[in-house]
Amino acid sequence: MSTGPTKLGELGLENFVPYLMNRIMGRYNAALQDEMAALGLTTPQMRSLAVLSVIDGILIRELAVYAVVQQSTLSRALEALHKDGLIRRETDAADSRAIRVFLTNPGRDVYERLWPHMADAYEAMFKGVDDAAQKAFVATLKTMLGNIRKHDF
């Protein structure tokens, strides 16, 4: 059995995974900041577009999970995206409480302008990490998410 860290001081900050992940995500977000600002997008808006580019027509409550934002925050983010014509909302056929969200063509265009910056930041992260290590890394991340996620996806 793998014992967790006993004290942060003993483990050292530089070996503490949540710390490392925070630092890395902070830099990743910073790398996207300029382009997001140029497009007038907030983080929840940017993430919504990214998720929608993969899973179009998703329910709002699912989108909130994928984008890791509160539903109330997402609600307002979608309102803004809709006002800018980047998404379209449709009441779900089976459940009239639920709403499905779709990317419009302008929305897809905005996302396509964003994606190269995400890909660049992604690539910059993994410089000097060989393919095997990268694969193992992703596999571990998947295991971790499986361990702690609340939803089935």
Next chain:
Amino acid sequence: MSTGPTKLGELGLENFVPYLMNRIMGRYNAALQDEMAALGLTTPQMRSLAVLSVIDGILIRELAVYAVVQQSTLSRALEALHKDGLIRRETDAADSRAIRVFLTNPGRDVYERLWPHMADAYEAMFKGVDDAAQKAFVATLKTMLGNIRKHDF
């Protein structure tokens, strides 16, 4: 040379590292939420205490990097921590613009109450990840941070 992802749709959200890391950090933060609320702490406050538990007497600008918060946000977080008697601030001897931050005993107590929850969340993450994989994972995180960080630490 390892080529980055060409399209998010092809790669799949579930293989996209920033997405996975966001999801995981979201759950990690959620796991601490209750205890933070009970202690009346915000995220920047909680992170400040954690960093200070390891590097006491750190400069504010360094703390901002370690805690991954804006300096303006940190300034207010420290103000609140000071008002609650959890930290102490001292002008740096060599540079009178700079301020060093120290944990008080009550501050250390609060942190010690927080730490078990961090350790629990940490352990929960790595369930089913063997030691070798975990070591490799941390090593990759360190490489990644080295790739993209702006500061020397």
Next chain:
DNA sequence: CAAAATTACATGCGTTTGCAATTATCTTGT
């Protein structure tokens, strides 16, 4: 060595966020 540029931290102010409550719809149990 004085002026200009930089750095450290704090703060004013508008925006964003999160919690709690609300509305509307669906599901469950009797």
Next chain:
DNA sequence: ACAAGATAATTGCAAACGCATGTAATTTTG
């Protein structure tokens, strides 16, 4: 079938955040 409870999304309101700016101190440079 109907009341009670759960769920989907939105919204009011106060707290938190981030950008830009301000003040003070240090470093650079001509």
